[in-house]
Amino acid sequence: MTALPDWMRPPREEGWLAEDLDRLPEAPRHTELIDGALVFMMSPQRSWHGRVVTSLTTTLMATAPAGFEVEREMTIRLDERNRPEPDLLVTTAPYDPDRTWYAPEEVRLVIEVVSPESAHRDRTVKLHKYAEAKISHYWCIEEEDGAPVVHVYELDEPTGVYAPAGIFRGALERPVPFEINVDLDKLTPSRGN
Incomplete structure (x- = not known):
C-alpha cells in the first residue's frame, strides 16, 4: 500500500475546514467537505x-x-x-x-x-x-x-x-x-x- 500524499492529510486534528478547499489544488475537481471530511467524486459519472x-x-x-x-x-x-x-x-x-x-x-x-x-x-x-x-x-x-x-x-x-x-x-x-x-x-x- 502506498502512502497518502501530503495534501490528503487533514491540517488539524478536528479535520478540514471550509476555507481549506481553496488551498487544495491537487484535490480532484469535485471535492466536497462534509462534517470536516473530504468527499471525492471518484467514480465515473454516468x-x-x-x-x-x-x-x-x-x-x-x-x-x-x-x-x-x-x-x-x-x-x-x-x-x-x-x-x-x-x-x-x-x-x-x-x-x-x-x-x-x-x-x-x-x-x-x-x-x-x-x-x-x-x-x-x-x-x-x-x-x-x-x-x-x-x-x-x-x-x-x-x-x-x-x-x-x-x-x-x-x-x-x-x-x-x-x-x-x-x-x-x-x-x-x-x-x-x-x-x-x-x-x-x-x-x-x-x-x-
Whole structure:
C-alpha cells in the first residue's frame, strides 16, 4: 500500500475546514467537505447524470429572470466544516468570475441528481444540511426507467425542515424560486430521437 500524499492529510486534528478547499489544488475537481471530511467524486459519472445536469442547466439559464443566476458544480459554504457541491444551484448573488463558493443566504434552490455513489448523501445528509442552512428549495432528481423524477422540497420556516412539495414525472411546474416549467422527458433525449 502506498502512502497518502501530503495534501490528503487533514491540517488539524478536528479535520478540514471550509476555507481549506481553496488551498487544495491537487484535490480532484469535485471535492466536497462534509462534517470536516473530504468527499471525492471518484467514480465515473454516468451519461444519464451528465445529460440531466446539462439540459437542466440550459433550461434554467434560459428561463431565469433578471436577478437570478444558475451555477453548476459550485460549493456552498454551509458552515466552517461543511461545503457540499450540488450539481446545480440557483442564486441571487451577482456573477463573479473569481467566486469559488456561495453562502446559504445567497442560494434559492439546490439541485442534486442522484448517482449510486451519492444516493445516501443526496437523499439524507444534504437534505438535512441544506434545510439547517435555511436554503428555501431543494430538488432531488432520481432515475426511473431512464426518465428523471424530481422530488421537490420546500423549507417549512416554523420547523426549519423541508416539507415535500411534490414528485414530478413528465413535466415540472413550480412558482418558486421563480416561474419554472420543465419538460422532464426532454432532459435525457438520445441523439437518435
